Amino acid sequence: MRVVLAEDLHLLREGLVALLRAHGFEVVAAVESGPELLAALVGERPDVAVVDVRLPPTFTDEGLQAALAARRQAPGLPVLVLSQHVEQLYARELLADGSGGVGYLLKDRVFNGEQFVDAVRRVAAGGTAMDPEVIARLLASNARNEPLGRLTPREREVLELMAEGRSNAAIGQRLFLSDSAVGKHTASIFTKLGLAPSDDDNRRVLAVLAFLNSK
Amino acid sequence: MTSARPTFTALARSAALAGLALLGLAAGLVMLAAVLLTFLVGLVPVFPSAVRLARAVTRLQRGLTARWSGIPVDEPYRPAPPPPVPQSDGWYRDGRTLYKRPTIPAFNQRWNWMTKDPATWRDLAYLLAAPLTNGLVVAAPLLATAYGVAWAAGGTPVMGAVWILLAVIGVRWYAPWAVRLHGQVAAVLLGPTEKARLARRVSRLDAARTEAVDSQAAELRRIERDLHDGAQARLVAIGMTIGAAEQLLENDPQAARALLGKAREASATALQEIRRLVRGIHPPVLAERGLGDAVRALALDSPLRTHVTVDLPERATAPLESAAYFAVSELLANAARHGDATEAWVDVSTQGPALRVTVTDDGHGGADPEQGTGLRGIERRLGAFDGVLAVNSPVGGPTTAVIELPRAFGVRPAPMTPWRYFGRLCWGLWPIALFPQGLVAMVLKLVGSPVKSWFLGLYVPGPFQWPVIVGMMLLGGGLLAVALATTVRTREAEGGACG
Numbered sequence: 001m002r003v004v005l006a007e008d009l010h011l012l013r014e015g016l017v018a019l020l021r022a023h024g025f026e027v028v029a030a031v032e033s034g035p036e037l038l039a040a041l042v043g044e045r046p047d048v049a050v051v052d053v054r055l056p057p058t059f060t061d062e063g064l065q066a067a068l069a070a071r072r073q074a075p076g077l078p079v080l081v082l083s084q085h086v087e088q089l090y091a092r093e094l095l096a097d098g099s100g101g102v103g104y105l106l107k108d109r110v111f112n113g114e115q116f117v118d119a120v121r122r123v124a125a126g127g128t129a130m131d132p133e134v135i136a137r138l139l140a141s142n143a144r145n146e147p148l149g150r151l152t153p154r155e156r157e158v159l160e161l162m163a164e165g166r167s168n169a170a171i172g173q174r175l176f177l178s179d180s181a182v183g184k185h186t187a188s189i190f191t192k193l194g195l196a197p198s199d200d201d202n203r204r205v206l207a208v209l210a211f212l213n214s215k
Numbered sequence: 216m217t218s219a220r221p222t223f224t225a226l227a228r229s230a231a232l233a234g235l236a237l238l239g240l241a242a243g244l245v246m247l248a249a250v251l252l253t254f255l256v257g258l259v260p261v262f263p264s265a266v267r268l269a270r271a272v273t274r275l276q277r278g279l280t281a282r283w284s285g286i287p288v289d290e291p292y293r294p295a296p297p298p299p300v301p302q303s304d305g306w307y308r309d310g311r312t313l314y315k316r317p318t319i320p321a322f323n324q325r326w327n328w329m330t331k332d333p334a335t336w337r338d339l340a341y342l343l344a345a346p347l348t349n350g351l352v353v354a355a356p357l358l359a360t361a362y363g364v365a366w367a368a369g370g371t372p373v374m375g376a377v378w379i380l381l382a383v384i385g386v387r388w389y390a391p392w393a394v395r396l397h398g399q400v401a402a403v404l405l406g407p408t409e410k411a412r413l414a415r416r417v418s419r420l421d422a423a424r425t426e427a428v429d430s431q432a433a434e435l436r437r438i439e440r441d442l443h444d445g446a447q448a449r450l451v452a453i454g455m456t457i458g459a460a461e462q463l464l465e466n467d468p469q470a471a472r473a474l475l476g477k478a479r480e481a482s483a484t485a486l487q488e489i490r491r492l493v494r495g496i497h498p499p500v501l502a503e504r505g506l507g508d509a510v511r512a513l514a515l516d517s518p519l520r521t522h523v524t525v526d527l528p529e530r531a532t533a534p535l536e537s538a539a540y541f542a543v544s545e546l547l548a549n550a551a552r553h554g555d556a557t558e559a560w561v562d563v564s565t566q567g568p569a570l571r572v573t574v575t576d577d578g579h580g581g582a583d584p585e586q587g588t589g590l591r592g593i594e595r596r597l598g599a600f601d602g603v604l605a606v607n608s609p610v611g612g613p614t615t616a617v618i619e620l621p622r623a624f625g626v627r628p629a630p631m632t633p634w635r636y637f638g639r640l641c642w643g644l645w646p647i648a649l650f651p652q653g654l655v656a657m658v659l660k661l662v663g664s665p666v667k668s669w670f671l672g673l674y675v676p677g678p679f680q681w682p683v684i685v686g687m688m689l690l691g692g693g694l695l696a697v698a699l700a701t702t703v704r705t706r707e708a709e710g711g712a713c714g
């Protein structure tokens with residue numbers, strides 16, 4: 001699987017390259033600035049891009065802008081965005097086109113190599129990977145949302161994991177539930193939130209995120 | 216005839232202002248008498264009452280100027296002294312003297328406050344001079360009419376009719392202009408001088424600087440403590456854990472692995488703490504996107520349904536953006552916490568060079584800046600930038616808070632206008648018209664002197680002599696008024712560096 005990587009800190013960049021290579025990815029470009037990134041994304045058309053939000057030359061949201069611009073040129077180009085902090089605003093912008101294949105994680109998540117690589121694979125496959133912190137803040141700002149209050153604590157846990165972009169199987173593993181139990185919970189969640197049920201994992205996640213974003 | 220109404224209004228106002236000038240003259244004479252009594256005879260007690268009378272008249276004048284000419288005039292007086300406070304033994308100290316009762320120290324304070332304030336003497340000068348300057352300007356139509364009546368009564372009805380007609384026809388254009396001009400002149404003479412304005416501004420800046428320095432020191436102390444107790448301590452622990460793992464690596468790889476896992480968790484926690492700290496110092500989204508998107512991010516994080524409108528031409532300076540951001544953050548948090556609100560509206564826009572943010576919520580209101588430490592904190596933070604917070608929160612809601620930060624965006628320099636040259640011309644010409652051609656010619660005419668010199672009024676045929684002389688005085692007063700008004704306008708156009 002071909003990856004383009006953008007990260008301006010040398011140490012972290014090398015670490016990520018090593019981690020990805022160790023898991024069988026082919027790192028076709030490892031760049032350190034916004035303009036280089038856009039050129040690499042458009043030129044290489046990788047299977048997935050791992051991008052730091054803050055990049056030279058402006059050290060603002062250069063990386064995010066480049067990723068969004070590349071996705072405008074190549075809709076659905078899978079992009080996993082890394083950042084020292086997460087903002088609902090950025091998550092919303094990444095999800096705005098509704099075509100999936102986006103991830104938004106705190107940089108700390110690379111500490112756990114397995115989970116990080118799993119997130120990269122999920123994004124490359126057109127799924128989503130939202131940081132638990134983003135989901136926590138989404139839920140906190142939806143605290144007064146009527147339908148959410150009707151969920152049971154277990155359903156809430158399932159909702160959180162689902163919003164992060166995990167499949168039924170992954171949720172079951174995490175919460176020690178059988179697949180059918182998870183399926184029952186998700187069906188109940190969709191009914192309570194008034195969303196149309198869907199068998200497609202990715203579409204289901206996008207529907208949940210759209211619901212949470214519609215505050 | 217609706218079109219005649221403005222004329223009548225202006226005429227009525229002119230008459231009122233002329234009457235006020237006469238009333239002011241009386242007050243000025245009273246004050247002059249009081250000053251003479253005070254300083255020549257030593258009749259000190261009459262002085263404060265006379266000053267109070269003068270201030271009452273000028274205050275009325277300022278109020279009318281604001282209402283009729285639309286020019287707000289600030290009071291130029293220094294703040295009144297606080298009432299004397301007794302010492303612990305119950306006596307009142309005034310310099311090196313002790314008093315049993317506060318009457319005399321209070322009087323001394325008031326005396327100093329009044330006599331040492333230049334505004335007191337400017338009031339006196341204004342009251343005595345007003346009937347001849349802007350008083351004369353507004354009184355002109357009435358004087359022309361009176362002059363016509365005098366001619367008619369004196370047996371020359373044609374002359375009388377000409378003057379009255381002139382007054383009636385001219386008044387339509389003249390009266391509103393005269394009221395406006397009167398206001399501009401009054402604003403210059405009765406408003407605070409540049410010096411007083413600067414003095415007031417310096418004391419305000421001084422207070423703001425002290426607060427800014429204090430709060431900055433407190434902030435740095437808080438950051439130091441947070442780093443010391445949080446991230447720093449955790450890094451020490453991480454280092455120790457890794458060291459222990461290193462030692463165990465050979466003999467007990469299993470335990471070493473567990474320790475390394477712990478170290479990783481601790482580093483994640485340290486990162487989390489630093490992230491929270493950074494958010495409190497300067498939110499990353501503010502640095503990356505500016506105020507507009509930072510406020511949008513706040514709105515997304517708020518449990519309230521928050522609607523944001525942003526209309527900014529460019530980014531303001533970083534410290535200013537930060538002050539505005541934290542103010543909005545605090546206001547939204549207040550609305551959610553205390554106000555029981557469900558919905559909020561944030562509007563970020565410019566007001567000339569000022570940045571204005573309005574936060575409205577549908578909570579139950581009753582917020583009071585005097586009580587809430589949060590609101591006080593916002594005011595303090597804004598104060599360092601001359602910014603202000605206005606909160607309107609009636610019990611039952613809704614609450615509206617307006618933040619205004621002046622000079623957030625670059626000030627465009629005012630272009631040099633022809634007005635300024637015109638103003639200088641007026642400054643040069645007014646004494647010639649008022650004194651030699653007006654007052655001196657009047658004296659010569661009154662004493663019946665045969666000398667005519669270069670006084671125009673004495674060369675024209677008999678019936679026109681008085682009108683020309685009075686006209687010259689009016690012209691002089693008018694030129695002075697225009698000169699003053701132009702100066703004010705130019706100064707305002709240059710940005711009014713002092714507010």
